[in-house]
Amino acid sequence: MRSVQNTAAPPALDLRAVGRTFGSLRAVADVTLAIASGERRAILGPNGAGKTTLFNTLLGDFPPTSGTISLFGEDITRMRPQHRIRRGMGRTYQTSLLFDGLNVEENLYLAVRGMRTNRLSLLRPRRGDVALAQARATAERMRISHLLSRDVSDLSHGQRRQVEIGMALAAEPKVLMLDEPAAGLSAAERPELNRILAGLPRDLTLVLIEHDMDVALRNADMVTVMKDGRVVAEDLPGRISDNAVVREIYLGGGHH
Ligand SMILES: Nc1ncnc2c1ncn2[C@@H]1O[C@H](COP(=O)(O)OP(=O)(O)OP(=O)(O)O)[C@@H](O)[C@H]1O
Numbered sequence: 001m002r003s004v005q006n007t008a009a010p011p012a013l014d015l016r017a018v019g020r021t022f023g024s025l026r027a028v029a030d031v032t033l034a035i036a037s038g039e040r041r042a043i044l045g046p047n048g049a050g051k052t053t054l055f056n057t058l059l060g061d062f063p064p065t066s067g068t069i070s071l072f073g074e075d076i077t078r079m080r081p082q083h084r085i086r087r088g089m090g091r092t093y094q095t096s097l098l099f100d101g102l103n104v105e106e107n108l109y110l111a112v113r114g115m116r117t118n119r120l121s122l123l124r125p126r127r128g129d130v131a132l133a134q135a136r137a138t139a140e141r142m143r144i145s146h147l148l149s150r151d152v153s154d155l156s157h158g159q160r161r162q163v164e165i166g167m168a169l170a171a172e173p174k175v176l177m178l179d180e181p182a183a184g185l186s187a188a189e190r191p192e193l194n195r196i197l198a199g200l201p202r203d204l205t206l207v208l209i210e211h212d213m214d215v216a217l218r219n220a221d222m223v224t225v226m227k228d229g230r231v232v233a234e235d236l237p238g239r240i241s242d243n244a245v246v247r248e249i250y251l252g253g254g255h256h
Contacts, residue, residue, distance in 0.1 A: 009036075009037055009072075010037075010070065010072055010073030011034040011035055011036050011037065011070075011072075012035050012036060012037045012038075012039065012071065012072060012174065012175050012205035013033075013034070013035040013058065013069065013070070013071060013175065013205070013207070014034045014035075014069070014070040014073075015031055015032055015033050015034070015058075015067065015068075015069050016032050016067050016068045016069075017030050017031070017032055017066060017067040017068075018030075018031045018032070018054070018057055018064045018066070018067035018068070018069060019031070019064060019065055019066035019067055019229075020050075020053050020054075020056075020057050020062060020064050020065050020066075021065045026229050027050050027053040027229055028050040028053045028054050028057065028064070028229045029050075029228075029229040029230050030067070030230060031050075031054060031067070031226075031229075031230065031231055032067075032231070033224060033231060033234065035205060035207060035222075036205075037072070037174075037203075037205055038202060038203050038204070038205055039205055039206075039221050039222060040197075040205075040206040040208065040219055040220050040221045040222075041205075041206065041207050041208065041220060041221065041222050041223070041224060042208045042209075042210055042216035042217070042219065042220035042222075042223045042224070042237070043055075043207065043208065043209050043210075043223075043224050043225075043226060044210060044211075044213065044216050044223060044224070044225045044226070044240075044246075045225055045226035045227055045232075045249070046227060046249055048228075049226040049227050049228065049229070050226050050228070050229040050230075051209045051226055052179065052209065053229075054226070055091075055177060055179060055207075055209055057069065058089075058177065058207070059081055059084060059089060059091055059177060060076070060079055060080055060081035060083075060084050061081060063077065063078055064077060071084065071087055071088070071089065071175070072087075072088070072174070074087070085171065085173075088173050088174030088175055089173060089174075089175050089177065090168040090169065090171050090173025090175070090176045090177065091168060091176070091177040091178070091179065092161075092164045092165055092167075092168050092177070092178050092179055092181065093164075093179055097164070097167075098152045098160060098163060098164060098167075099152065100151070100152055100153040101151065101153065102151070102152065103148065103149050103150055103151050103152065104139065104144060104147045104148050104149070104150055104152055104155070104163055105132075105135055105136070105139065105148040105149065107152055107163055107167060108135035108136075108138050108139055108163070108166055108167060108170055109131060109132055109135040110167075111135075111138075111166070111167035111168075111170035111171065112131040112132075112134045112135050112138070112170040112171075113131050114171065134170065135170065136148070138166045138167075138169055138170045139166060141166070141169070141199070142162045142163070142165060142166040142169075142196060143162065143192075143195075143196065144159065144162050144163060144166065147159060147163075156189070157184045157185055157186070157189065158185050158186070158189030158192055158193065161181060161184075161185060161189075161193065162192070162196060165178070165181065165196060169200075173204070174203075174204065174205060175204075175205040175206075175207065176200070176204055176205070176206050176207070177207045177208075177209075178197075178206065178207070178208045178209070178210075179209050180209055180210055180211060181193055181197070181208065181210065181215070182210060182211070182212040182215040183211070190212070190214070190215060193215065194215065194218055194219065197215075197218075197219045198218075198219065206219070208220065213241075213250065216237075217237040217238075217240070217241075218237075220237050221236075221237075222234065222235070222236060222237075223235060223236070223237050223240040225240065225243070225245070225246050225249065227245070227249060232245045232246075232249075233245055233246050
């Protein structure tokens with residue numbers, strides 16, 4: 001494992017007693033965890049464990065109803081999502097946010113330009129455009145340069161996932177949050193996802209929600225397991241499945 005201990009620097013994400021209720025439902029309860037800068041953290045757990053809700057509290061879509069969240073030492077508990085993005089948070093979504101009808105290069109270009117809507121007509125790339133060069137460099141990093149001129153609606157699930165991760169990376173985040181990157185991928189597409197995740201910059205902090213144990217354990221430095229809104233286990237990938245609670249969740253029929 002890579003050393004992620006750095007006592008001088010604040011953690012990339014520091015959660016203290018974070019909770020989120022929806023009416024009387026405690027979707028997330030009392031979550032305290034610190035993710036070091038440059039660490040790759042997987043968050044595992046059965047359906048309804050609170051993973052997505054936790055993600056949404058980190059990204060500001062649903063602020064926590066209790067507790068605090070800091071990003072590189074700055075309290076962001078009540079900060080709006082767009083301000084978090086400006087401070088270095090990036091994400092992908094479970095459902096695709098690609099612009100169908102545009103090709104891969106155009107999608108990446110819009111992401112580099114920070115566009116959240118398809119307004120490419122106002123923004124046609126010009127020759128020598130720095131953002132265009134950056135879009136192409138992102139494609140290379142995602143191993144999709146050969147797909148630049150293809151409409152994203154013609155791509156396979158796995159290729160679309162590569163474009164989505166590329167779009168999140170195009171904003172040059174310091175913390176990248178991936179919401180179930182393996183969801184919908186065939187067994188044959190998973191090794192490519194693993195290669196892409198392994199090839200991400202080492203200084204990028206990665207937080208990965210994942211149902212697929214193999215993808216999670218391969219790509220994480222540290223694994224957090226949630227159940228019923230709470231953290232029930234935290235350990236190294238090589239040791240997490242020895243945990244009695246984790247064995248019960250994943251071998252006792254709680255996993256899908
Ligand atoms: N916007 C909402 N309004 C009301 N309840 C919600 C809302 N979002 C999530 N919940 C509830 O919070 C609990 C945790 O759900 P969440 O989606 O965070 O779990 P999860 O671990 O991400 O599950 P999955 O793996 O199925 O995505 C569930 O009981 C869910 O029904």
